[in-house]
Amino acid sequence: xxxxxxxxxxxxxxxxxxxxxxxxxxxxxxxxxxxxxxxxxxxxxxxxxxxxxxxxxxxxxxxxxxxxxxxxxxxxxxxxxxxxxxxxxxxxxx
Numbered sequence: 001x002x003x004x005x006x007x008x009x010x011x012x013x014x015x016x017x018x019x020x021x022x023x024x025x026x027x028x029x030x031x032x033x034x035x036x037x038x039x040x041x042x043x044x045x046x047x048x049x050x051x052x053x054x055x056x057x058x059x060x061x062x063x064x065x066x067x068x069x070x071x072x073x074x075x076x077x078x079x080x081x082x083x084x085x086x087x088x089x090x091x092x093x094x
Contacts, residue, residue, distance in 0.1 A: 029065030
């Protein structure tokens with residue numbers, strides 16, 4: 001686990017999207033990873049384990065397993081959202 005906030009550019013686009021999804025929707029454990037109930041796409045265990053190594057998510061195994069953001073993960077999602085908003089505003093002004 002890392003103490004400092006990591007740079008969002010170190011994550012792939014897919015990892016940034018998945019991180020945002022984990023913060024927005026509840027995910028339940030399936031055979032191949034985690035998914036949003038009612039959806040068919042899953043987040044692979046490899047992706048979850050990579051995000052867990054970075055200290056951005058943690059797995060909870062009470063009852064039906066789930067995955068949640070850590071404090072660092074929430075902060076990183078906020079940074080990503082803020083940068084996207086700034087980018088859109090700059091593009092709108094151009």
